[in-house]
Amino acid sequence: MPRTDTELATLLAHRPELAAASSLDLLERMLASPELAIPALLALDADCHTVSQALQVLGGDTGRAELKEMLDDPHARLDEVIGTLAEWGLVTLEGERVLSPHRPGLWQHPFGLGRPLREIAGDITAETLKSMLKALGAQPKGRKAELVAQLTQWLREERRAVAARAAKLPRQSRTLLEQMTARQPVQSDTQAFYGGRATGPLQRLAEAGFVVRAGWEYEMPREVALALREDGWKPRLTGQPEVAGVARPATDGVGAALAAVDRVAALMELAGTEPIAELKAGGVGARELKRLGRALGLPEPEVVLWLDVAFAAELLAPVMGDGLVATTVLDEWLAAGPAERWETLAGAWRALPHSPTHRVLGCCEEHLSPQAPPHPLDSGAGDVRRATLRVLHSLPAGLGADAAGLRAAVDWRTRATAEFALAATEFVAATLREGELLGMVADGGLTVLGRAALDGGPAASLFPAPATTATLQNDLTAVVTGSPAHELAAFLGGCADLESRDRASVWRFSGASVRRALDTGVSPDDLLAELERISAKAVPQPLRYLVADTARRHGAIRVAAAMSVLTADDPALLTELCGARSLRKPALRQVAPTVALSGLAPDETLRLLRTAGYAPVGVAADGTIRAERPQPRRLPVDPLPGERLDPAAAAKAIRDGRPPGLPGGDAVDAAAITGEAIVVVRRGREHYMDDLRLTGEMVSGYCHDCQGGHTFDRAEIEDAFLLEP
Known part of the structure; x- marks a missing residue:
């Protein structure tokens, strides 16, 4: 569907992964990919999920009037929700028509409903339909199509009779019926599979006409579930639940933000001089966390937060067998202004998949033990964090709430709280706790800085200019x-x-x-x-005197290579050194009034002399004083992108398209992005490939024809085309 420049820029702002498209055709193909659409849909609120499911139930192509008729919309939110789905590229609008680019749909069982009878009829016989009608109290008439229509009408008009028959079922069958009616319309026949009883709860439901069997599974037709649900049942658009906000003093959050930047810088200074030790199993252990906490003067949970954030921002990286070290990205980060440094940290924190101060998976009782930082955990905490921030953003400025007060609104914003219910409230509390340390949250509400960050505006104007004098x-x-x-x-x-x-x-x-x-x-x-x-x-x-006095003593001793040769203008000084008990290790030996020999290398000799309180200097091979400029250790890594995505510029690049002639065209890009299978013609032969990867101009993937992996230059591609679904 054609989009205006503004619509295209809005779409890319919501879904930056689509900016990888090199043309409008590839963009539309990406929009039709369920693999890319599902994460975007799950990032939206419960009302968006409700409308998306309603659209799927109605066939993926319907009018606003039909959607309005199907839904309970007391707050008249339907048009707003449809607009949100359209902005995110999850539906397209043609006048009053609402269309889904994903057929049959993104939901396995929308509203917990099974397939309609017209679809199930293709998998069952007419005799099965007749048996269902008889079991539900009707007299079957006609052929298969007429039987489907008759059963549909009977279930719609005889709801009380159907409910009465359900009430007479045995207790186990009735409980299973209620479960299938509410949320799980498909059940596996495990009893039959493992040689259990011939007539179990599922078989009784089939005999009673409530479910149909297809292989090892039993499915409740959509019409049966609707007949058993309460009279007048409709999915409801609720809007975000009210949050009981409490007035709090306004704060800009800049003080906490500057403290966060300083603490990460201090942590990186430690990592630049000595690697942060990791356990053999991976992660930083309790002993190392205590050491870092003592060095930084911070509690351990805060140390974990800064480790996780620095690791996510690529300021830290692991070296095999040597722990965590600072990276070359750190130098660029340190050279930036305070606002840019804070934005890097805040962006890395918002994108984390886990909670640094509650590092658990949280999916079940067995996964509530904290995991060692800083490697990411695939938990629901990231989704809960982003939902919590959106709830806080919806509150008027000057209001805040605690985790318990926010929970209902967060539940509406994300499904992650249901999937990770055991840890969900603590994930919300962790967001407030960590947000305060970063300066985004204060007293349960967004700071001025936090609101600006979520609005996507520049934060530099809120930060004071860096000090240039002391x-x-x-x-x-x-x-x-x-x-x-x-x-x-x-x-x-x-x-x-x-x-x-x-x-x-x-x-x-x-x-x-x-x-x-x-x-x-x-x-x-x-x-x-x-x-x-x-x-x-x-x-x-006093500072002038200190510099002058240190300069007078500096270089009085000079160390050259022998193992080491020490020279001094004052013979008494060398005599003192050779007799010092603290310098027994280098075994100094005076061979002339102003010359002594050391049994250790020059660098070790210099270190021991300085530890003993002297101020020696090293001497180069040509006799000149050797300047010592310590070089902090840095692990080379690719730098982070310099700027965040500019939606307008990305939209223009997609609309302009790429220069013609690139081997493989959009097909190779589409396969690499969406994961679709592709046929690549190379060296005069077709290769049926999937799991395609693009690394620069190199293409790699698995070839089913050759039964092995291939890696080759893109320039070798003679032609490429996607397989139509």
Whole structure:
């Protein structure tokens, strides 16, 4: 169906996976794919599910009037719901007609109903229809088509007689009948399969005319279920249940957001210097979580949250046998502004499939044990989180609620609460808890920042500009109010030690930290000049004295390779070193007044000397001072996309189509996206393939003709076509 530019952009905003389409034809094929449609439909609310099922019951092509007649719509929501389904590409509209692109439909048993008699009649004989009519109290007449019509009319007009016969069934059969009437119209005959009793509850229902048998299964026709349901039964459009909101003070959430960014940065700093240990079975264990918690000054649940978020944002990645290390994506993240860094973290959290602070599957009693972070769990917590945020977004600003107060509305928003009922309320509570730590939620309601994020608007205007100056104090500390700019934080981190992160960050200067800066090759004068530049006022005298004193002692000892050769201008200093008990390990031996030998390599000798309180420098092979610039460990990974999807630009690209001549055309793209089977002509031979994958210009998949996998360049494809269903 032709779509306007606005409609196409709206569709892609709701379903960004469709932006992979390279043409309008491929887009329509993707829209008709049940595999892509079902996740989109399940992301919508209960009323959308109700209308979708009603459309399927009515054959997938009906008018608004017929839908209105079938549904109980006390709040007149039908048109709004149809509009939502159309925006998501789950129905198409032609005037007053509503059409589904998915036939026969997306639901196995819409409203818990079986197939209509006209469909079941193809699987049974006329004698079976006659037996049903007789069992229900009617006199069969005519051929098969007339029998179907007669049975349909009888079930519609003789509801009381049908109900009376159901009431006379034995207790087990009556219980099973109620179950099949309400939600499970198809049952397997396990008794017959395993050689059980000849006449069980299912067989009795068949003899009574309520179900029909097809192989090992028994199915209740739709007309029978409708006759047994309460008089006037109609599916109801309810709208979101009311949430008893409580007034709360307004907050922008920026303070918590900046704290979240700082805590993730601190965690990444730890991961950049020493890998985060993982258990042999995978995941970070309790001992390592405690270590990280002590180092960061955070409770363990919060450490787990930041581990999960950083892992999802690809700031962390596992190395076989070496634990979790920081990635090259981290450098790009650190170089971005506070708003961009927070948006990366918030987006990663919203997309998580599990709950970091309640890491359970939650599907049954056996799966309520917490799992080690940070690897994802396939639980319903992600769907519950997104539904909870949508409920909070629907509340007026200034109102909030707790998990119990939100539960009914969340149930309406997602089916995941029913599928993961044992953990659903805790998943809602976890969303509120984690949202507060990220600055999206406060007191059970959305913050200004959280509402802006869900609206898709830019958050940068809500964040203060990064600080570019520090206040240098007489107690040898540097205080930065707010979030420091990346360059400022990097400079202070190179010449001082970070003591605390909060509304203000505090660094402390010491002889060791200044020596660390001088080790990189910076001169004392250059260091003082940079401190003058970033300082909000004059550099305090104690800090000048510290730099000068450290510079005077810096390089008094020089270490070269022998194993190691130590030289010093002061012979007494070398004599002191050779006799120091703390330096017994390198076995220093003075061979001249200003020269000593070490039994260890230069780097280890330098480390031991610095640990003992000295300020040595390394010497290169040419005799010059060797500058030491520590390189944090980074695991190379592909960078994250720089920008989120622009629906308007994506819509224009689809409408313009791709340049002609690409081998395989839309057929290869469609097979890779929708999972459809495809015939690929390559080297003059046809290959019937499925499970197709596209990696750049390389194509891979399973070939049924060759009974094996193939991987080849797309340029080798001579022709390709999809198999019509």
